[in-house]
Amino acid sequence: MRAEEVIERFRRTGALLEGHFILTSGLHSPKYLQCALVLQHPPEAEAFARAIGEHFAGKGIETVVAPAIGGIVIGYEVARALGARSIWTEREAGVMKLRRGFGVRPGESVLVVEDVITTGGSTRETIAAVRAAGASVVGAASIIDRSGGRADVGVPRFALATLDVPALAPSVCPACQRGEPAIKPGSRIASDK
Ligand SMILES: [Zn+2]
Numbered sequence: 001m002r003a004e005e006v007i008e009r010f011r012r013t014g015a016l017l018e019g020h021f022i023l024t025s026g027l028h029s030p031k032y033l034q035c036a037l038v039l040q041h042p043p044e045a046e047a048f049a050r051a052i053g054e055h056f057a058g059k060g061i062e063t064v065v066a067p068a069i070g071g072i073v074i075g076y077e078v079a080r081a082l083g084a085r086s087i088w089t090e091r092e093a094g095v096m097k098l099r100r101g102f103g104v105r106p107g108e109s110v111l112v113v114e115d116v117i118t119t120g121g122s123t124r125e126t127i128a129a130v131r132a133a134g135a136s137v138v139g140a141a142s143i144i145d146r147s148g149g150r151a152d153v154g155v156p157r158f159a160l161a162t163l164d165v166p167a168l169a170p171s172v173c174p175a176c177q178r179g180e181p182a183i184k185p186g187s188r189i190a191s192d193k
Pocket of ligand 1 (some may be wrong): 029177
């Protein structure tokens with residue numbers, strides 16, 4: 001799947017807004033990304049997952065591990081595409097862990113999947129959690145890479161599209177300087193991670 005098609009699917013479903021937005025960080029951006037809005041449509045999730053799965057086909061991946069909450073839907077669909085198991089990590093007292101009885105065995109081949117990579121932090125923490133259990137992390141994937149390709153998670157990483165989402169202080173925001181009102185997408189939309 002070409003990056004342009006990925007972005008078009010986000011636009012079409014309202015998951016990528018363009019304008020003048022106040023992010024939860026308080027910074028301003030001309031773009032606003034909310035992966036949940038594209039992933040609410042199973043055919044979209046399935047199409048992204050198939051494309052990620054094709055990239056990792058033949059690598060012997062037994063289990064897909066995703067950081068909750070954002071990674072769960074796409075992780076599950078990638079697992080389906082690869083004929084693998086799907087589990088997730090979540091934070092307990094701030095530490096990313098496998099909970100709910102989920103486990104991996106020593107040497108198990110794992111792919112870590114999330115919806116959007118920004119700094120790579122969640123993916124790195126998930127890799128650490130499954131490695132601590134002895135699994136072998138084959139790679140990491142996301143639908144969108146917001147790091148401009150810079151996020152280093154220590155394993156081969158793949159993204160369907162790279163998206164530049166600038167975040168600027170209001171004092172240096174071009175839209176503010178043009179006098180355009182900024183929109184706060186609201187607490188019901190909390191994608192700015
Ligand atoms: Zn602004």
